[in-house]
Amino acid sequence: MxxxxxxxxxxxxxxxxxxxxxxxxxxxxxxxxxxxxxxxxxxxxxxxxxxxxxxxxxxxxxxxxxxxxxxxxxxxxxxxxxxxxxxxxxxxxxxxxxxxxxxxxxxxxxxxxxxxxxxxxxxxxxxxxxxxxxxxxxxxxxxxxxxxxxxxxxxxxxxxxxxxxxxxxxxxxxxxxxxxxxxxxxxxxxxxxxxxxxxxxxxxxxxxxxIKLHDVIDGIEKSDFVKKKFAPEVLYQGGKVPASRGRFQKKDELNDFFTFADIRDGHTTVHSWDLIDTSAREKLICKAILKNRRKKIYGPKDGNPLSFQVLEKIIPNLNQEELDILTKKEILRLVEDKGYEFVNSKISSGIDGVSKIFLPHADAIATLTATGTRDLVATVSLECQQPELYKQDFIQKIYQPKKFKPLTAQDYAKLQGFPESFQIADSETTAxxxxxxxxxxxxxxxxxxxxxxxxx
CATH class of the missing domain: 3.40.50.150 (Vaccinia Virus protein VP39)
Structure with a gap:
């Protein structure tokens, strides 16, 4: 490498x-x-x-x-x-x-x-x-x-x-x-x-x-390891491959990026409760909310606040103090007269300013936009091929030591195929x-x- x-x-x-x-x-x-x-x-x-x-x-x-x-x-x-x-x-x-x-x-x-x-x-x-x-x-x-x-x-x-x-x-x-x-x-x-x-x-x-990201973007580690193949039951709960998976998510491989979102789930989805000190019980409460928040019986939105009365029916022995603690940890917030929802409730916003982190060997980064992106690139490789350890390995080796970087304007130029001789705008934001x-x-x-x- x-x-x-x-x-x-x-x-x-x-x-x-x-x-x-x-x-x-x-x-x-x-x-x-x-x-x-x-x-x-x-x-x-x-x-x-x-x-x-x-x-x-x-x-x-x-x-x-x-x-x-x-x-x-x-x-x-x-x-x-x-x-x-x-x-x-x-x-x-x-x-x-x-x-x-x-x-x-x-x-x-x-x-x-x-x-x-x-x-x-x-x-x-x-x-x-x-x-x-x-x-x-x-x-x-x-x-x-x-x-x-x-x-x-x-x-x-x-x-x-x-x-x-x-x-x-x-x-x-x-x-x-x-x-x-x-x-x-x-x-x-x-x-x-x-x-x-x-x-x-x-x-x-x-x-x-x-080519891959590491062939284009400056300052990131290059590796050529061979990815393992997995049966669906290893990567997906119940063995069912989600229909929403994109072109660059192989159904039999670990994803080449990690998404930061409390309102979705997956083997490379990082939640706020993965990043701060939370107990097994607190994680269980968060996952129960995640699993039920989109059910139509609780409202018409693509994600609805859930009241304490609803939550105590789906979470055994729930008490108010547990929700108060998760609120103080800024994982949950109380929406008046409606119930509890996740603070990080937009995929585009991510968590703490990070939406996705792509690994150096990824085939492609998401679409570049004029309004900017919260998609970042890891500066070091992650060659873990054990599904049960993959996310935690990423958090410990890449996220916590901050071994990732934002895209520069010059990176944008290369990802759009502009020649090296092209003179970009003086302002990074404008470029x-x-x-x-x-x-x-x-x-x-x-x-x-x-x-x-x-x-x-």
Whole structure:
């Protein structure tokens, strides 16, 4: 095992470009909702020339211009707000853009096309109609494809199709294109229907190249131990694999991350009563509340406060003093006229500012966001392969000695596949916000490569 350093880190943009013949023919594009250039980097690498870019965020514009515009002699146009873009004074081959995603994101208000930012799709349609590019690529959050937004997605695709385009959409995950990040995004691609082979486009297949967090993030321990396989009855109560498990939770392996939450359970869920001095009896009380808090007989919420009268029926010989002690330890709190609930009642908030800690050998970290994350990375490896000891081993060897770190803005850049030469914003907070909003560079590279074969 060894600590990775800057010299060993990977320039993911260079590493995960396909070994295909470079497209020699130049093409032109405009960059809508340009952000900091997640679309521009791969399109330029593929031979594209940017004729104009549109963005309204002042800090994003500074970063974009520092990396692309101020270092060239081109006469490309700053197009400003998309609302002001009409027929351009030049022909363009491709229009790209990451349309603001908040209206469709679970982190936003879910107002869809009723949100002013959702209505920007109407401007997208208008710009396409006026300028008739050969093709376009637009990106958004996966939420746009969910059932509640089906009508909005159909409306967008229908309007683009009516303009004379063959339109296809698909969710692509950054992990499938060489990044250790679990990031699903929908891509809407259109090819003008008067072009030869306009129906031939298909989305790129996942790459075979896979790396882990320790290949990308500075200062964390690298290990290559082989993980053991377990039968379901060893890892899960009753042997039943929970349906809610995600893509990066193998049903026959120990998880590569630990979640800090009092309102859920699992073999790598760390509770507040695991982290402070609590008796076996106190743990029993907490687990009884955890088991019953979501039952519909106690209320309609996804987790309901439970009164003493309810608790004394499900916990043998319960007395008020026991609940008072757990309240003083700040594990429980009393909600007036309702009952007791956990203080740490939101998964996103975690416990003491920690939501998840990923181990160095994890395949992927959770989706980076513009609003930041409470997901951290362990700086040392954990090779314990005994399910009954796994969580306690983690607490003793990683959590208690604080052998974990937050992600830096430079880590964000690498996890999004930006090249090493990219100049990030001076403010760490601003840079993280910008990368969290950005599109993953290798995903666009592979998608655009597949598309350009049908329009050039």
């Amino acid at each position: 060894q600590l990775s350093d800057n010299a060993q880190q990977l320039d993911l943009f260079q590493l995960f470009k396909p070994n295909l013949v470079t497209i020699q023919t130049k093409f032109t594009f405009i960059d809508l909702f340009a952000g900091i250039g997640g679309f521009r980097i791969p399109l330029s690498e593929l031979g594209g020339v940017c004729l104009g870019y549109s963005e309204i965020d002042k800090e994003a514009i500074k970063t974009y211009q520092k990396n692309f515009v101020n270092n060239t002699d081109s006469d490309e146009l700053f197009l400003g707000d998309i609302n002001n873009i009409n027929k351009l004074p030049f022909d363009i081959d491709v229009i790209v853009g990451g349309v603001p995603c908040q209206p469709w994101s679970i982190a936003g208000k879910l107002k869809g096309l009723d949100d002013p930012r959702g209505k920007l799709w109407l401007d997208v349609v208008r710009v396409v109609e006026l300028n008739k590019p050969k093709a376009f690529i637009f990106e958004n959050v996966k939420g746009l494809m969910e059932p509640r937004n089906k009508g909005s997605l159909n409306y967008i695709i229908s309007n683009l199709t009516t303009l004379g385009y063959v339109v296809k959409s698909q969710v692509l995950n950054s992990y499938d294109f060489g990044l250790p990040q679990d990031r699903d995004r929908i891509f809407i691609v259109g090819i003008r229907n008067d072009l030869d082979n306009c129906w031939g486009f298909s989305f790129p297949k996942p790459l075979d190249k896979k 993280k916000h910008q990368f969290g909003n950005a599109v993953s560079v290798p995903v666009v590279y592979n998608l655009a490569k597949a598309l350009l074969e049908f329009i050039l």
